[in-house]
Structure formats: C-alpha cells, structure tokens
Amino acid sequence: MSDIGIKQLAKNLGISTASVSRALSNPDRVSTAMRKRVQTAAKLAGYRPNKMGASLRTSKTRNIIVIIPDISDTFNSGVIRSLERTAANRGYSVLFGDTQGIRELEITYGDMVQTRQADGIICFSHRLPFTDEDMASDSFKMPPLVNSCEYIDAAQAGGHIVPLVTIDNVKASRELTQHLIDLGHIDIAVITGDISSPSTTQRLQGYQQAMLSSGLPVQQQLIYEGTYTLEAGSTITKEILLAKKRPTAIFCMCDETALGCLYALKEHNFSIPNDISVVGFDDIKFAQYFSPALTTIAQPVAEIGQQCVEVLIDIIDGKEIKKPMVVLPHRLVIRDSTGPRPDR
Amino acid sequence: MSDIGIKQLAKNLGISTASVSRALSNPDRVSTAMRKRVQTAAKLAGYRPNKMGASLRTSKTRNIIVIIPDISDTFNSGVIRSLERTAANRGYSVLFGDTQGIRELEITYGDMVQTRQADGIICFSHRLPFTDEDMASDSFKMPPLVNSCEYIDAAQAGGHIVPLVTIDNVKASRELTQHLIDLGHIDIAVITGDISSPSTTQRLQGYQQAMLSSGLPVQQQLIYEGTYTLEAGSTITKEILLAKKRPTAIFCMCDETALGCLYALKEHNFSIPNDISVVGFDDIKFAQYFSPALTTIAQPVAEIGQQCVEVLIDIIDGKEIKKPMVVLPHRLVIRDSTGPRPDR
DNA sequence: TATACATTGGAATACGTTTACAGTGTTCTC
DNA sequence: GAGAACACTGTAAACGTATTCCAATGTATA
Structure with a gap:
C-alpha cells in the first residue's frame, strides 16, 4: 500500500x-529463483502496478463501456449483472453510461473508446453512439462494439455490420400472441414500447403475423403506442377500458408495462384472467410474484450478458467473428394472467 | 477519428x-488566435486526447468505482442511476463492481484505487473492501471512500472514520412500526434483512423501540431472519402462517421481501389488510403498483446517490468535510396494505 | 576446443500527455 | 526612453510501465 513503483522495487x-515486470506479468520468461524473489518482495512491499502506466504502454485499458438508456430498468439490470460478471472473469472492468435516451450523452460515452478510456462498447440502444459527421468521415473506424437486444439498421450504421446479441423478437411475440389466440381471444390490444426502437417494431410484426396466420384481422385501433414503463401500462390501460368495444386480452411489450396494466385493471375491478387476459415480455424477477402471476416471454438474461461480452472481447482481440448475430432462445412462460376468452 | 496524437497535431x-495542450484544456492561458486555430484544427483532424496519457501525467483518472453486492437490486438501481448522473455532471465516470457479497471480489475492486484505475470508492457494503492485513499495515492510507446506506463499524475500520450517506434507519423503522401500533396491532412479525448488516440491526432497533415505548412486548419468536430478497419474503411468510398464534401484521425490511410476502399471503387466500397488514421498506418504483399498494418507507434515492458522489469528490479534491455523516430525510408512505387490527 | 545456441538480465526507449521553466516580444509606468 | 511587468509560446522533463534490443552467461554440438 506504500506508494512504491517498479523502479524503487527493482532498486x-x-x-x-525489466526483470520485475517480467517476473510479475510474464512469469514464464524468467528463472524460478528470480520469479519467487520478485513476487515475495512485491507482496511484502505492497507493490501495486500502476495500470495507467501499463495501459499507456500497451494501449489496452481492459475496460468496457456499456451505454444504456436506463440502468435502473429491471430487465436491463439483469443483463448488466451478467455483463459485469463475465467481464470480470475475463479480466475486464465495466464502465456504465446511463443516457436517459439523450443523444448527446450517447455521443459522450461513445467517445470513450476514442479517448482510450475503454477498449470496446456494449450498446443497449438502436442508435450508434457516434455523430453522423464522425461516421461520414472516411477516416472513421468502427471501434469494437456489440449491440444488446436492439437491432441497428445497416443504413444508419453507414453500411457497417454491427454484431448483435438478442432473442428472436418476432418469433417470441408470435408465440405469445398465438397463446392468446389459442385461448380463443380475437380482440387483442397491444401496448407497445417506444415505437422508434426496432425491438418494438419486431414484436409488433410477430403480433401481426400471428393474427393474420390465424385468419384474424389486425385492428389498428387496438394498437396503443406506449413506452417500456410502469406508468404507460397504467395510463394506457385506462384508455383501453374506455373503448366502446373492449378487447379481451392485452399484450404488453414489457413486464413493467404489464404490471402497470394489471394495476389499472384491478383498480377498476376487472378480474384477471376471467374478464381480461394480460401478457408481458421479459420475465423480470417480479413477474412470477405479480397477482396474478404473469404469462410472459422469458429472455435468457444471463446468456445475453455473457454473449455480449464474449463477442466483444473476441472483436477486441481481433478474432474473426463467424456470425455477427447471436440469437438466443426465449421461452414462453404461461402463468395465471391468461385464460380463455370470456363469453359475452 | 483518425489516429492522430498531440505531437502530430502540433507538427x-x-x-x-504545449500550446496544443493548453489551447484545448486551459483555453484561457493562450491567445485567442492560437486557441481558435488549434481548436478548429483539432476538430478537423478528429483529434481525441488520449486520457491514459493525461491520467498518467496528472495521476487523476476521473473514475469512481462503485462496489455493490447486487447491482440488479431494485433499490440499488435507483441509487446507482443517480450516482452515475451526478458523477457524469462532475466530469467523472463510474465503474461498477458487483460482488455478490463475495469477500474476494470486494477486495479485488477495492484494489482499483491502489492500481490507479479510480480516484475513489463508493461502497454499498458494511465491510471495507480491503484485507485486514492491508489495513493493519502502518503504511496503509485510506483512499477516498464514501459508504452508501450501510454504517461501517469504526472498530472494523481500524479507527478510520468512514463518511456515510444514509437515512435514519432506526427512526424510520420506529415510525413504520408505530403506524402499525396506531392501527391497533400488537403481534407484529418482522422479516429481517441479512442480520450481519447494520441497516438490519438498526431497523430492528427501531421496531423494538416503538414496541417498548408503547408498552408492548417484543416477542422474539416473531422475529424471522431473512434476506433482502423476494424469495425470503415468500418462504418466510409461509412459515409465519404456520405459527400457532398468527401475527396480525408483518414488517418486511425491504419492498422486495414485502412483495414476496404479499404473494404468499394471497396464495393462501388471506385478505390484505383485512386479515393481515404488511409494510415494506424502500419504496421501490413497483411498490405503488403492488396489490394492494404497499405501505412503506420512501428513501430519497436520488439524493442519496447525489450526496455520495458530492462528498466523495470533495474528499478526492482534498476538501475538509464538515460532517462525516449525511443523514437524509425519509418519508412514511401509507398505502393500502395496512389497516386496523382485525377482531378475533 | 571452438562454435553455435539457448537462456537470462540490463539499458534504453516509447507510449501521449501536462507543466515548470525559460525565452521572446510587447505594453505600461514613471 | 529605459526598465519593469506582462502575455504568450516553446523546450524539455516527467508520469510508470512494457518491451525491444544487446550483452553476458552457461550449455550443447561439431
């Protein structure tokens, strides 16, 4: 803990x-005697190599910057935890940038690779954290970057391929909708996430595909634009209840929204699933404790986090990546918030 | 974005x-002409100063390491978000270390200040992230460190005073218990957090104080040792229901536990608050959407995060800190999960 | 025995920045 | 108009490490 440097230790x-450095970070390039001597001396003196110095020399920081719109979102938290864990195992630290969806902050954090504060980026947004200006420049070089759960349009990315770790949102959404259709539901309302995000679009697609392939009409007035929040679930559900012709099921595009939805329904004395069925998406840890327990799509949170880091480190290490897209399996979890369509 | 350094730019x-450096980071120490010339050239060339180099020179990283047992805990998430935001405003980045309560990991992350990867530490644990051995060494110097929500025993800290940002857990718990007592409850069960953490002990104290000052007995068999998790709430509640003499109220030491508790009660067809009252602690964003909406203690999450960072940066900057302990106001939030003691 | 070869340790350098110090020219003061 | 004060810029030395050369030593080969 005493502030001793490599020079002093060597002296x-x-x-x-050189011998000290080798003994500590390349132990096999040095004789056993030397290795032992240095290592014990280092421990005794409480020598801690200054990573700044090392980073400067090696131009590796062993940091990963994670750019995320809302770090306190429950689904994200799960992924984050796994990210951090995997990174630590691979010898990387994780920095977080919570952007609140603000473009300017995204850019700021995106810059951290350029300024050599991080070796790579994991992004939870559908936008790249670089200015259009930067990306248009022909000297632009895409830093190591992996996207989590959100697809980035190749056009927006200026032709760059952005590796992605995700589930198949379309398919998951189709299965979830099909589950409702199988229960006899015909009028199925949807509360979407932010309409600008591809995950929302994809889930909407899945919904439409399921409806059409069962010969059911897609009713535009049943599609409500929301956000991935509790509040949206609550307020929009009230709106839905005011409709002349009420749906018998509500598809919420995330579990938090579904909780808000359940809340509003109970507030107005609807019985779930007897009067109305509700489904969510994500399977956050609370979902099974909701009342009623929520039918939802379970995303493999831990695997998503892990894969993001693995792929990113491969890119950092300059390895060839076979597939730019990792699609992980989801799971339809049927609980108590869905039931047969009520007779009218 | 082109990989240009300060030397090349200067050339x-x-x-x-020197002039380039000054023009960019100390603009007032240079003539207007020079400033403009350099700044436009820098922008044009896409020059990004290498922070590693700067850090090495200044021995400031502008990083803060946050050591936290569970980054995905809903209460923590809120604080984290605020931390990150405040730090960013003050020009600091935040690194996270999720320790899962594992001692070894705490140490690893605690070491990041010694290895010059961060300037200071914010800690969410009741233990310091240093080995006893290190702390015993007379060359040990406490790095800038602030504790969030958990008191650290001075003895454990080897006599060092550890700044703390928290609410008054004893008082909050007392008020919460008093609320139940005011409703006529006499047999009030408690599901604690990890018994090793001072916050738990303090909340327990508050409970006992309230009981005693109302002339009610503290019944040891009503105090159940749990953890700050959903699962604990659910399983322990079932245990409580099996007791010969059932309590009429349950005090859960965090909201997640309370949700687990509500879940178990509903599963066994208890009506809340008619049969049993339940209170939580924290007021996580879900609390008001629970059914019934949860009576709880609201912690000022945003302020806690902010204060932690402010105090830490003051310490880093070598400022004298007036008070080593910042106690923020909590708020008793009465919702629908508590009601009068039922007649038996 | 002489030569090639493997092993090991040391000296020096580079990484990219900031900053103390020195130097130059300009303006101000009396 | 001389000297001081000032504003600005350049020179060069760090910061702490990893690594590339080289030299030296010991070891196996011809």
Whole structure:
C-alpha cells in the first residue's frame, strides 16, 4: 500500500525494472529463483502496478463501456449483472453510461473508446453512439462494439455490420400472441414500447403475423403506442377500458408495462384472467410474484450478458467473428394472467 | 477519428505540443488566435486526447468505482442511476463492481484505487473492501471512500472514520412500526434483512423501540431472519402462517421481501389488510403498483446517490468535510396494505 | 576446443500527455 | 526612453510501465 513503483522495487532488489515486470506479468520468461524473489518482495512491499502506466504502454485499458438508456430498468439490470460478471472473469472492468435516451450523452460515452478510456462498447440502444459527421468521415473506424437486444439498421450504421446479441423478437411475440389466440381471444390490444426502437417494431410484426396466420384481422385501433414503463401500462390501460368495444386480452411489450396494466385493471375491478387476459415480455424477477402471476416471454438474461461480452472481447482481440448475430432462445412462460376468452 | 496524437497535431500546425495542450484544456492561458486555430484544427483532424496519457501525467483518472453486492437490486438501481448522473455532471465516470457479497471480489475492486484505475470508492457494503492485513499495515492510507446506506463499524475500520450517506434507519423503522401500533396491532412479525448488516440491526432497533415505548412486548419468536430478497419474503411468510398464534401484521425490511410476502399471503387466500397488514421498506418504483399498494418507507434515492458522489469528490479534491455523516430525510408512505387490527 | 545456441538480465526507449521553466516580444509606468 | 511587468509560446522533463534490443552467461554440438 506504500506508494512504491517498479523502479524503487527493482532498486531494492538490485535488479532491473525489466526483470520485475517480467517476473510479475510474464512469469514464464524468467528463472524460478528470480520469479519467487520478485513476487515475495512485491507482496511484502505492497507493490501495486500502476495500470495507467501499463495501459499507456500497451494501449489496452481492459475496460468496457456499456451505454444504456436506463440502468435502473429491471430487465436491463439483469443483463448488466451478467455483463459485469463475465467481464470480470475475463479480466475486464465495466464502465456504465446511463443516457436517459439523450443523444448527446450517447455521443459522450461513445467517445470513450476514442479517448482510450475503454477498449470496446456494449450498446443497449438502436442508435450508434457516434455523430453522423464522425461516421461520414472516411477516416472513421468502427471501434469494437456489440449491440444488446436492439437491432441497428445497416443504413444508419453507414453500411457497417454491427454484431448483435438478442432473442428472436418476432418469433417470441408470435408465440405469445398465438397463446392468446389459442385461448380463443380475437380482440387483442397491444401496448407497445417506444415505437422508434426496432425491438418494438419486431414484436409488433410477430403480433401481426400471428393474427393474420390465424385468419384474424389486425385492428389498428387496438394498437396503443406506449413506452417500456410502469406508468404507460397504467395510463394506457385506462384508455383501453374506455373503448366502446373492449378487447379481451392485452399484450404488453414489457413486464413493467404489464404490471402497470394489471394495476389499472384491478383498480377498476376487472378480474384477471376471467374478464381480461394480460401478457408481458421479459420475465423480470417480479413477474412470477405479480397477482396474478404473469404469462410472459422469458429472455435468457444471463446468456445475453455473457454473449455480449464474449463477442466483444473476441472483436477486441481481433478474432474473426463467424456470425455477427447471436440469437438466443426465449421461452414462453404461461402463468395465471391468461385464460380463455370470456363469453359475452 | 483518425489516429492522430498531440505531437502530430502540433507538427501540422508548426507549434509546440504545449500550446496544443493548453489551447484545448486551459483555453484561457493562450491567445485567442492560437486557441481558435488549434481548436478548429483539432476538430478537423478528429483529434481525441488520449486520457491514459493525461491520467498518467496528472495521476487523476476521473473514475469512481462503485462496489455493490447486487447491482440488479431494485433499490440499488435507483441509487446507482443517480450516482452515475451526478458523477457524469462532475466530469467523472463510474465503474461498477458487483460482488455478490463475495469477500474476494470486494477486495479485488477495492484494489482499483491502489492500481490507479479510480480516484475513489463508493461502497454499498458494511465491510471495507480491503484485507485486514492491508489495513493493519502502518503504511496503509485510506483512499477516498464514501459508504452508501450501510454504517461501517469504526472498530472494523481500524479507527478510520468512514463518511456515510444514509437515512435514519432506526427512526424510520420506529415510525413504520408505530403506524402499525396506531392501527391497533400488537403481534407484529418482522422479516429481517441479512442480520450481519447494520441497516438490519438498526431497523430492528427501531421496531423494538416503538414496541417498548408503547408498552408492548417484543416477542422474539416473531422475529424471522431473512434476506433482502423476494424469495425470503415468500418462504418466510409461509412459515409465519404456520405459527400457532398468527401475527396480525408483518414488517418486511425491504419492498422486495414485502412483495414476496404479499404473494404468499394471497396464495393462501388471506385478505390484505383485512386479515393481515404488511409494510415494506424502500419504496421501490413497483411498490405503488403492488396489490394492494404497499405501505412503506420512501428513501430519497436520488439524493442519496447525489450526496455520495458530492462528498466523495470533495474528499478526492482534498476538501475538509464538515460532517462525516449525511443523514437524509425519509418519508412514511401509507398505502393500502395496512389497516386496523382485525377482531378475533 | 571452438562454435553455435539457448537462456537470462540490463539499458534504453516509447507510449501521449501536462507543466515548470525559460525565452521572446510587447505594453505600461514613471 | 529605459526598465519593469506582462502575455504568450516553446523546450524539455516527467508520469510508470512494457518491451525491444544487446550483452553476458552457461550449455550443447561439431
């Protein structure tokens, strides 16, 4: 803990700094005697190599910057935890940038690779964290970057391929909708996420596909634009209840929204699933404790986080990536918030 | 974005690196003409200063490491978000270390200040992230560190005073218990958090104080040792229901536990608050959407995060800190999960 | 025995920045 | 108009490490 540097340590031992460095970070390039001597001396003196110095020399920071619109979102939290864990195992630290969806902040955090504060980026947004200006420049070089859960349009990315770790949103959404259709539901309302995000679009697609392939009409007035929040679920559900012809099922595009939805329904004395069925998406840890327990799509949170980091590190290490897209399996979890369509 | 350094930029402009550095980071120490010239050239060339180099020189990283047992805990998430935001405003980045309560990981992350990867630490644990061995060493110097919500025993800290940002857990717990007592409850069960954490002990104290000052007995068999999790709430509640003499109220030491508790009660067809009252602690964003909406103690999440960062940066900047402990106001939020003691 | 070869340690350098110090020219003061 | 004060810029030395050369030593080969 004493503020000792490699030079001082070398001097104490009467050897060169090179030997110290080797003994500590490349132990096999040095004799056993030397290795032991240096290592014990280092421990004794409480020597801690200054990572700044090392980083400057090697131009590797062993940091990963995670750019995320809302770090306190429950689904994200799960992924984050896994990210951090995997990164730590691989010898990387994780920095977080919570952007609140603000473009300017995205750019700021995106810049951290350029300024050598991080070796790569994991992004939870559908936009790249670089200015159009930067990306248009012909000297632009895409830094190591992996996207989590949100597809980035190749056009927006200026032709760059952005690796992606995700589930198949279309398919998951189709299955979830099909589950409702199988229960006899015909009028199925949807509360979407932010309409600008591809995950929302994809889930909407899945919904439409399921409806059409069962010969059911897609009713535009049943599609409500929301956000991935509790509040949206609550307020929009009230709106839905005011409709002349009420749906018998509500598809919420995330679990938080579904909780808001359940809340509003119960507030108005609807019985779930007897009067109205509700489904969510994500399977956050609370979902099974909701009342009623929520039918939803479970995303493999831990695997998503892990894969993001693995792929990113591969890119950082300059390895060839076979597939730019990792699609992980989801799971339809049927609980108590869905039931047969009520007779009218 | 082109990989250009300060030297090259200086050479291009036919000036010294000193002038470039000054023009960019100390603009007032340079003539207007020079400033403009350098700034436009820098922008044009896409020059991004290498922070590693700067850090090495200044021995400031502008990083803060946050050591936290569970990053995905809903209460923590809120604080984290605020932390990150405040830090960013003050020009600091935040690194996260999720320790899962594992001692070894705490140490690893605690070491990041010694290895110059961060300037200070914000800690969410009741233990310091240093080995006893290190702390015993007389060359040990406490790095800038602030504790969030958890008191650290001075003895454990080897006599060091550890700044703390928290609410008054004893008082909050007392008020919460008093609320139940005011409703006529006498047999009030408690589901604690991890018994090793001071916040739990303090909340327990508050409970006992309230009981005693109302002349009610503290019944040891009503105090159940749990953890700050959903699962604990659910399983322990079932245990409580099996007791010969059932309590009429349950005090859960965090909202997640309370949700688990509500779940178990409903599963066994208890009506809340008619049969049993339930209170939580924290007021996580879900609390008001629970059914019934949860009576709880609201912690000022945003302020906690902000204060932690402010105090830490003051310490880093070597400022004298007036008070080593910042106690923020909490708020008793009465919702629908509590009601009068039922007649038996 | 002489030569090639493997192993090991040391000296020096580079990474990219900031900053103390020195130097130059300009303006101000009396 | 001389000297001081000032504003600005350049020179060069760090910061702490990893690594590339080289030299030296010991070891196996011809």
